[in-house]
Amino acid sequence: MSDAPIIVWFRKDLRLADNPALWFAGQSGRPVIPLYIYDTENQHKWHPGAASQWWLHHSLKSLATDLHKKNTDLVLRQGDPEKILKDIVKETGACQIAWNRQYEPWAVPRDKSIKSTLEDMDIEVRTFKGSLLFEPWEIKTKTSGSYYKVYTPFMKACREREDTIRPAYDVPSIQTAKSLPKSEKLDDFKLLPDRDWDEEFYDVWTPGEAGAEKSLKAFISDHLTDYKDGRNYPAHEDEAVSRMSPHLHWGEISPYQIWSRVKEERKSEGRKTYLDEIIWREFCYNLLYNVNNFTDQPMHEKFSGFKWSTSENRLERWQKGQTGYPIVDAGMRQLWRTGWMHNRVRMIVGSFLVKDLLIDWRKGEKWFWDCLVDADLANNSGGWQWVAGCGADAQPFFRIFNPITQSEKFDKKGRYIREYVPELADLPDKHIHAPWDAPEDVLKEAGITLGKDYPEPIVDHKQAREEALARYNEIK
Secondary structure, three states, X not given: OOOOOEEEEEOOOOOOOOOHHHHHHHHHOOEEEEXXXXXXXXXXXXOOOHHHHHHHHHHHHHHHHHHHOOOOOOEEEEEOXXXXXXXXXXXXXXXXXXXXXXXXXXXXXXXXXXXXXXXXXXXXXXXXXXXXXXXXXXXXXXXXOOEOOOHHHHHHHHXXXXXXXXXOOOOOOOEEOOOOOOOOOHHHHOOOOOOOOOOOHXXXXXXXXXXHHHHHHHHHXXXXXXXXXXXXXXXXXXXXXXXXXXXXXXXXXXXXXXXXXXXXXXXXXXXXXXXXXXXXXXXXXXXXXXXOOOOOOOOOHHHHHOOOEOOHHHHHHHHHOOOOOHHHHHHHXXXXXXXXXXXXXXXXXXXXXXXXXXXXXXXXXXXXHHHOXXXXXXXXXXXXXXXXXXXXXXXOOOOOOOHHHHHHHXXXXXXXXXXXXXXXXXXXXXXXXXXXXXXXXXXXXXXXXXXXXXXXXXOOHHHHHHHHXXXXXXXX
């Protein structure tokens, strides 16, 4: 049986280093069949959005190249994973299958069913923790033994168990299989867009394990020290962010690798803040796994009766960055152009959709899902429930971001706005945050006619705030 191969089923762990399933296969001494299945059967409305598909295409291409350097190839298939795995087992005589666990609501029952089916075929299945520091069932409250619903005690509980966080694995040696099953071509997955809306993605991102390593090195070297405060400023000249989220989501780097590398930077003021953000990701997965319908239903049931606006026009103007509020429009245009948005601005545009436009947070959640290269189901759902005030440890609904003061505070010179809303570029700093308040001669000198070159505000923030609070009082 030593010649019987072991299948490594890659999922959201598109890397060689610190890949527990791949490490196990390498240590087994058996020939390894690297397999990726594009699951077209089990993801329902949370099938990867267009920006995520773009990233996945290039990440798989990078993984295939890395495996080829190890004298093997990535086998690609699309369809129903259970059927495909059964077929490959029969075709190759594989005796074991290894994979790293997923926690999405469709993935857990799918994987349980597949494991049961394979074990009935006398195939050994080994699963591993490869994308989280702690399993969603590991961190429990000391009083009730239930999952945590508030971030801070969850964070403290994780910190208390820091010593149990394992070190990262090196890249294993892989025994090449004598022959591999037939593979589909990556282009057969049709992950790339038909239209060239992704042109700027190539200037911003380098998907793949090497790109993840390069990004982490640059962040630690250039931005970690300033992360605590600098993460709030979205202009490229000021921002101190890691941009690691898509690499982490697709598993091109593991949280163990990030944790251990950042922990080494003991003199950096931003170290603790950044590690707390890694734990926030863990918290969101804790909720995704333990809360029924976390992606679709508010955790606070009273919000089920909230009276949302059904204005498709307002939703479309928000999506296109045409609200008349420059910081909001800059964020939405950055999202469309780059597949990513600065986190401070995510909070601003989220609050504006929910509390100024009174549009259901789930519509924002779905738009982000389609547009983000880091569209992570746990983080995306957790973030939207937080900003809407209906989730765990959420921003209270009555705390409503003022888009003007947020813009003045975190983009004081308007550099972020000028980059993504270039029609306002010639406005002076004083007026770029609220162009409707600028004197007519200032607008004229900047070449702006409101309602023509740049839209009038879609709502009056003060009035919208009062309406939002009135609707909240109806359910409170």
